[in-house]
Amino acid sequence: MGNLRHMLRARTLLGPGPCNPYPEATAALGQPLLGHLDPLFLQVLDETSDRLRTVFGTANRRTLPLSATGSAGMEAAFVNTVGPGDVAVVAVNGLFGQRMVDVASRTGAEVVAVEHEWGQPVDAERVLAAHPSPKVIAAVHAETSTGVESDMAALGAGKGGALLIADCVTSLGGIPVELDAWGVDIAYSGSQKCLGVAPGLAPFTISDRAWERRITKPQSWYLDLGMLGGYAGEAAGSGGRTYHHTAPTGMVVSLHAGLGRVLEEGLPAVHARHAAAGGALQAGLVxxxxxxxxxxxxxxxxxxxxxxxxxxxxxxxxxxxxxxxxIEIGGGVGEFAATVWRIGMMGHNARPDTVALVLAALDDVLA
Amino acid sequence: MGNLRHMLRARTLLGPGPCNPYPEATAALGQPLLGHLDPLFLQVLDETSDRLRTVFGTANRRTLPLSATGSAGMEAAFVNTVGPGDVAVVAVNGLFGQRMVDVASRTGAEVVAVEHEWGQPVDAERVLAAHPSPKVIAAVHAETSTGVESDMAALGAGKGGALLIADCVTSLGGIPVELDAWGVDIAYSGSQKCLGVAPGLAPFTISDRAWERRITKPQSWYLDLGMLGGYAGEAAGSGGRTYHHTAPTGMVVSLHAGLGRVLEEGLPAVHARHAAAGGALQAGLVxxxxxxxxxxxxxxxxxxxxxxxxxxxxxxxxxxxxxxxxIEIGGGVGEFAATVWRIGMMGHNARPDTVALVLAALDDVLA
Incomplete structure (x- = not known):
């Protein structure tokens, strides 16, 4: 059987994620492991939730890292909010909007998909007019398949009685996210994008308003927020903890460290660093x-x-x-698989030297 | 905000899991991260599936680590095999049998729970007689709540046309598991028990026979084996890989390393080491x-x-x-929460020095 000797040379991960983690996040994985009920771990978990509240721009007490990757965050958002008889309006302007339609439809909910041309942002007016009284409206803040940002605040302003779900997988930690100011009720992300941690966790948050209207026995046991709330988020601070499943403690400690690095640098500085790297890359390509x-x-x-x-x-x-x-860069998605490249500048990789490296390498290969 | 300076002293994890990982598994987490579509990573993933086949005792080509913890393995087993109109017979002799009933019932299947006294093994005869034609029969091989092993071969021998699901979370890598010889169709485990890796992955396997009778569009997108099969397991070796979700690459590389350590020592030696440690602990307590x-x-x-x-x-x-x-040991579960202790000797911890340490510490504390 092979071993890891073939991994002599580190990859520079400039695809759509994962990126190379912040060194602090990797170092944390080498720390002695903690049990999921250890008071020291629960302290790290609570601090992780605090840090997630800061990057999400929310005061939601139910904010926690789910024990799976970002797509499980998407599934948790839908299975806990809609079921047969409910209407979900989903903005589709790329692969992850399409995935929302698939995930939501498996709950038995009626799904109204509002299609957009790929590469374009979500048209809030059209989404808000798609149905008179949906239970949820969902959209992707940063479409990983197309590299497009959409205006979540416009959806929040017009959502009326609906709950607003935002996919923040590729936005969180890279561009400003202000869930409470925007009126977003439920959001999720992934650890491996701009948060700069290995893949494996889905940061998740839900407002009190959404919590009160949740499905009380969702079809997923693993993603049942009512049961998870007994372990993390809701019970934090109250002293009451109920075992639900064995949390991936090492990964949570790593996320804690990655978030610590981000907040030490400061969110405005981190966002500015991403903006500068992405801007320089885009200018260089043009x-x-x-x-x-x-x-x-x-x-x-x-x-x-x-x-x-x-x-x-x-x-x-x-x-x-x-x-x-x-150097890893990504191909396109769907009909653009062979005609588009996707180049990430995420987390620790969002730096001038990374931009220079990938442009120089492209120059060489395309020469 | 805090950092990790409070973790100056490593825990000896002798609860029901996680245990202290094999050093090779921890070291692997410090390796440079790989992307989930990198050919080097796909090679590690394929080797991981090979190694899992060996420890599971199966030739199932669909064998892979699911991107979540052991309980998600349980959910994957049920949502991919039963739904409304199907009957699931579940042996219940502890918490994880109870959890199976909850998980299975959320699919809309009719669940026939066969209750046992906690602390006793599953009575195969009673389970097999519980229903004339169930679609699945499910039981826990090693009940983490009670420390009891049950005879899966007896269930396999009498299963008839049913599919047999085995929870191997606490057995895999600690005691012999021979799925094909026993007639088990679907099994899952967790990385953090006797496999000696941090929590975060659920090794999973499904036979061709079960695959042909699966639910083709299960209620869970994240755990949809039909879609996952395009990325791992089924497609391995054929060259065709379809992106499903971002695999937790670092964790898979760590599992690969932990399994490498187990197979280098040799399964019979690893099982003997667990048997010796557990036997010595039990003799010492008596x-x-x-x-x-x-x-x-x-x-x-x-x-x-x-x-x-x-x-x-x-x-x-x-x-x-x-x-x-x-030193972490576990309390009991349910009505035995305050009256039973659970002491693990799992993975790298299954050694004579660990037994001596916990017995000496108990002597001191109980003196």
């Missing part, structure tokens, strides 16, 4: 004659989408970048 | 006048249950062990 994919004005700094130049073999370039430069 | 909880003949070596001596404050002893000796 200088080289390439065309950006995402609509102007809605381009994410942390994930750049660019058309593959005419006549260039997309997969061949990615293979050479990986094999010769140990 | 020598000290304590009474074991689990039925004689069905006691797990990797998890010992023992009655708290009369007049002793169970929680107080656990608190002193944790604070003075940095």
């Amino acid at each position: 200088e080289r004659g390439m065309r950006l994919f995402a609509a102007e004005g809605s381009r994410l700094p942390e994930l750049t989408t660019v058309w593959v130049p005419d006549g260039v073999d997309s997969a061949g370039v990615r293979k050479r970048l990986l094999e010769e430069y140990s | 020598e000290r006048g304590m009474r074991l909880f689990a039925a004689e003949g069905s006691r797990l070596p990797e998890l010992t249950t023992v009655w708290v001596p009369d007049g002793v404050d169970s929680a107080g002893v656990r608190k002193r062990l944790l604070e003075e000796y940095s």
